[in-house]
Amino acid sequence: MAPTKTVVIVGGSWAGIKTTHAILKGISNVKVILINPSATHYFNIAAPRILAKPTAFAPEKYTFYIPELFEKYNAEIFSFIQGAAQSIDIDGKTVAIATAAVEGKEARELVVPFDYLVIASGSTTLATLGRDSVLAPFKTTGSDDLQSTIEQAQKTLAEAETAIIGGAGAVGVEFAGELAEAFQSKKGASVTLLTNTDRILPELKPGASSSADSTLSRLGVKIRTSVMIAGASQDSASKQWTVTLEGGETLTADAYISTTGVIPNNSFIPADLRAGGGWVPIDAEFRVQRQGKDNEKLPIYAVGDITTLAPRLLNTVAGQVPVLVANLKADIEKSTANRRQYSGPGMTTVVVPIGARSGTGQIWFFVVWGWLVWLVKGRDYFLFMAGSLLRS
Ligand SMILES: Cc1cc2nc3c(=O)[nH]c(=O)nc-3n(C[C@H](O)[C@H](O)[C@H](O)COP(=O)(O)OP(=O)(O)OC[C@H]3O[C@@H](n4cnc5c(N)ncnc54)[C@H](O)[C@@H]3O)c2cc1C
Structure with a gap:
């Protein structure tokens, strides 16, 4: 029987890929159209090591x-469109897409109708955009030249002897560890980690912060806490970066890499579907909430980094997808039973490798040992299970 409902998913990364599989496995008579600007998924979890140590992993691993x-689903129930959503017509139930020029086909505008829409367009970072930072893809660039952008970043970092990293959340700390190890053979090398918080890894227990602090210090990383970065710019002639701190102090380095948080990919999302900061507000069922229209039941869901939910982590996405898909299924089957409510991310699980041999983190209330971080994540940043995670 031909599918009777079409679900369009905007964004083909963690949240979009996992939602697509869950729908195709769990809901009958549905076709999923997945839209993503690039045909390549980037295993960005490993980005700190990929960027700092070019030979650590072959590109086909990440x-x-x-x-x-x-490929296990037939074309009647799944199709992929390589393109970027440009706008959503909420009442007309369509998404306008600018398709990419691929396989000899010209780029064009396409209007795709949906019965249900899932927004999974995620987030990006300043470094990924190359804005006020060395261009360093910590997330996908949304372009088929991702690999050449990665290689350019690897070259820039390999040629640098001094680096400043802005932001000491998990990504900044992981990257500082990897870069410090990569710089060890260079004479006069230095890595400086700046944070506006009073300790690094501020989202974790103080024990994890002090453990990260000692491991990074052993690797020679200079850590400065409670400093606010006011701006960063590169001199076009000398290529040196100058980082200006609030108060006027300036620091210079061959590279400045920002890891100071994430920015929503929301350019195509109507203003009334955006809350503060540009993130998409949802209810406990993952249904998008239009501003000023309480209790409206739009056929639009959102999941992953693009939502107002924090923390924005892959391991929280894993808990969100089944709830969203249960509610979508109930909508499609016009059933009031089996609806589900999301009650939050649950137990804190954050593991932060610091270099190839150590790290820290927190599982529930417990700070974890460095060797355990190495065992769980530090060996290859979960690359060993990437393929199976993404295919199911
Ligand atoms: C360096 C780094 C390391 C991390 N490590 C961890 C970790 O160890 N553990 C963990 O739990 N989390 C980690 N995270 C967080 C994790 O990467 C995010 O939570 C996760 O990527 C969110 O997935 P997502 O699918 O919601 O969004 P994203 O991964 O941001 O993907 C969004 C997708 O939507 C696409 N898109 C954007 N705009 C459009 C458009 N207009 N039309 C169509 N498609 C569009 C993008 O191209 C992209 O493919 C890390 C993040 C970074 C930056």
Whole structure:
């Protein structure tokens, strides 16, 4: 029987890929159309090591061809469109897409109708955009030249002898550890980690912060807490970066890499579907909430980094997808039973490798040992299970 409902998913990364599989496995008579600007999924979890240590992993270990992840489904129930959503017509139930020029086909505008829409367009970072930072893809660039952008970043960092990293959350700390190890053979090398908080890894227990502090210090990383970065710029002639701190102090280095948080990918999302900061507000069922229209039941869901939910982590996405899909299924089957409510991310699980041999983190209320971080994540940043995670 031909599918009777079409679900369009905007964003083909963690949240979009996992939602697509869950729908195709759990809901009958549905076609899923997945839209993503690039045909390549980037295993960005490993980005701190990929960028700092170019030979650590082969590109085929951390990049995946998105259509191949869904080859087990027939074309009647799944299709992939390589393109970027430009706008959503909420009442007309369509998404306008600018398709990419691929396989000899010209780029064009396409209007795709949906019965249900899932927004999974995620987030990006200043470094990924190359804005006020060395261009360093910590997230996907949304372009098929991702690998050449990665290689450019690897070259810039390999040529640098001094680096400043802004932001000491998990990504900043992981990257500082990897870069410090990569710089060890260089004479006069230095890595400085700046944070506006009074300790690094402020989202974790103080024990994890002090453990990270000692491991990074052993690797020679200079840590400065409670400093606010006011700006960063690169001199076009000398290529040196100058980081200006609030108060006027300036620091210079061959590279400045920002890891100071994430920015929503929301340019195509109507203003009344955005809350403060540009993130998409949802209810406990993951249904998008239009500003000023309480209790409206739009056929639009959102999941992952693009939502107002924090923390923005892959391991929280894993808990969100089943709830969203249960509610979508109930909508499609017009059932009031089996609806689910999301009650939050649950137990804190954050593991932060620091270099190839150590790290820290927190599982529930417990700070974890460095050797355990190495065992769980530090060996290859979960690359060993990337393929199976993405294909199911
Ligand atoms: C360096 C780094 C390391 C991390 N490590 C961890 C970790 O160890 N553990 C953990 O739990 N979390 C980690 N995270 C967080 C994790 O990466 C995010 O939570 C996760 O990527 C969120 O997935 P997502 O699918 O919601 O969004 P994203 O991964 O941001 O993907 C969004 C997708 O939507 C696409 N898109 C954007 N705009 C459009 C558009 N207009 N049309 C169509 N598609 C669009 C993008 O190209 C992208 O493919 C890390 C983050 C970083 C930056």
